[in-house]
Amino acid sequence: MTEAPHPDPLADSAPTAELLEALQPILRRIVAERTLSPGKVGILRHVAETGRASTAELAAAVQVSPQAISLATRELEDLALVRRIPDETDRRRTWIHPTEAGRARLAEEALAGRSWLYGVIQDRLTPAERRALTEAIPALRKLTATPEAEPPRG
Template sequence: MDARKPEDARQLANELADFLRPAVARIATLRTLSSGKVGVLRHLSVHERASGAELAEAIGVSAQAISLVTKELQGLAYIERQPDESDRRRTWFVLTEQGRDRLAAEIAVSRGWLASVIEERLTAAERAELAAVMPLLDRLVADR
């Protein structure tokens, strides 16, 4: 039995971070787009449109960085700019159909790898234990 005390949040956080680091790194190697670009596409797929400032805040980068990312994504035809109908000074970024397809492909690659690892390395009972933990993990990252 594990000697860890469940109330030791710092130790649990360290263990979770140590687990996630290589998993996230592996997923990054499978993708063809950076995590920032995938973050922009994912945000736009959920929210339909966003300003540059909203995108920068959502993925945690500077306004300068989001400007570069959005220019690159526009160049790839994954997003496009649309003027705000009521305020011509405001511009929205929206996901194109090509962008939606690219996001789906990026997600499929990482989820496919993760599914194969789960299937190969975990027993049915262990997969059930992992499934039981998912609501807890969801609560950790849910917006307050």
Template sequence: MSTNDLAIAERVRPQSMSLTVQALEKAGLVGRKPHPTDGRATIIQLTKKGSKTLESIFAVREDWLNAVIVEKLSEDERQDLQKGLSLIKRIIETRE
């Protein structure tokens, strides 16, 4: 995505997103490439390091969530959660 598209998607000002992208680029997590149709624009994309970092973050969050569900919720609560997630999925599918 372009920096402008990212700003729209995240509902922030383009200037704020530019600063964020610059910091991510400095850390080696994203890179820029020319836009395929607009010579004035660039596309921001994850680097390999960025992809690995994101996967690691998601894995940590998933492990934490699984541990909470198993350790803190009763069987009945886990079943209720499953039912709730099924309802949320149905709601999301109505948008498609």
């Protein structure tokens, strides 16, 4: 009895390659519209959402080393976008808090990329293409959904 061969994940890779080729320049352009690095935006976003975070929590959330977080938060602190506050009960721990300027800058950074994207969607796509793009969004969201949220295949 012979074993059934495993399907080749790249055999039908045209949609995968085309999707990557289409998305990468869009994402690069969105990032290029921003004035802060993606890592610093990630730090600002996390502390804005949680209210505060330790460097270890930020390292896990942004997926960079604690040393990189320390450097980035120091730079954000120099820009007055975050502030460090010592823990009241454990003086070895420092919390990173967003400032009002940091929250405002986060909103500006998000708007910069969105404004460009909105403009090119309106200027370059037909109404039918805009509808097709809108209809594709739920399928794109499924690509990053947690497995528990997905219905079983079958």
